[in-house]
Amino acid sequence: DAGVIQSPRHEVTEMGQEVTLRCKPISGHNSLFWYRQTMMRGLELLIYFNNNVPIDDSGMPEDRFSAKMPNASFSTLKIQPSEPRDSAVYFCASSHSVYEQYFGPGTRLTVT
Amino acid sequence: GESVGLHLPTLSVQEGDNSIINCAYSNSASDYFIWYKQESGKGPQFIIDIRSNMDKRQGQRVTVLLNKTVKHLSLQIAATQPGDSAVYFCAEKPGSGGSNYKLTFGKGTLLTVNP
Numbered sequence: 001d002a003g004v005i006q007s008p009r010h011e012v013t014e015m016g017q018e019v020t021l022r023c024k025p026i027s028g029h030n031s032l033f034w035y036r037q038t039m040m041r042g043l044e045l046l047i048y049f050n051n052n053v054p055i056d057d058s059g060m061p062e063d064r065f066s067a068k069m070p071n072a073s074f075s076t077l078k079i080q081p082s083e084p085r086d087s088a089v090y091f092c093a094s095s096h097s098v099y100e101q102y103f104g105p106g107t108r109l110t111v112t
Numbered sequence: 113g114e115s116v117g118l119h120l121p122t123l124s125v126q127e128g129d130n131s132i133i134n135c136a137y138s139n140s141a142s143d144y145f146i147w148y149k150q151e152s153g154k155g156p157q158f159i160i161d162i163r164s165n166m167d168k169r170q171g172q173r174v175t176v177l178l179n180k181t182v183k184h185l186s187l188q189i190a191a192t193q194p195g196d197s198a199v200y201f202c203a204e205k206p207g208s209g210g211s212n213y214k215l216t217f218g219k220g221t222l223l224t225v226n227p
Contacts, residue, residue, distance in 0.1 A: 031213065043201070043217040091155050098205070098213050100146060103155035
């Protein structure tokens with residue numbers, strides 16, 4: 001089992017640019033989560049999808065952030081325009097129940 | 113100016129000793145708890161979980177204890193090895209209601225194992 005796959009692993013971009021992070025959940029999992037991790041705030045839930053439908057996006061910081069899940073095997077998190085304060089590690093996690101979540105390796109985003 | 117980051121609790125142990133990592137949770141309605149291990153540069157990795165109808169659960173070299181009276185969770189690692197060095201997070205989840213998918217993570221504890 002490949003686990004949750006994220007790409008890219010590292011992204012460095014300039015302020016104002018668009019950034020797209022990608023996630024492939026574990027096959028058969030029907031729940032997908034996007035998290036952000038910073039030293040200041042720890043792990044924060046950004047958005048939760050169930051059966052490809054966004055259920056809870058209350059953690060999305062502002063309109064510059066958007067997420068999609070066009071099918072069961074792919075999701076994107078987009079930031080447009082990016083700002084330096086968006087620098088963080090972004091994790092995708094998937095689950096087949098309301099219990100344990102399996103995390104991907106993360107994307108380290110640096111916005112200069 | 114310089115940003116102030118989280119000051120993680122730290123635990124330093126000698127290889128071969130037992131480690132105990134503690135976590136206080138806030139929601140008395142939480143009915144499911146998980147411990148995750150996060151190594152540097154990696155995502156959180158599931159270690160062990162426990163439901164609120166239990167007070168102890170054992171895995172391979174790890175034991176989780178749950179005290180619902182004082183809302184306290186602990187992770188015990190037996191015969192700690194250098195590979196156990198990581199940040200350990202506890203997470204809790206409500207048992208019912210519209211947010212029963214939502215894990216709330218603690219701030220984490222940094223475990224360092226000295227050879």
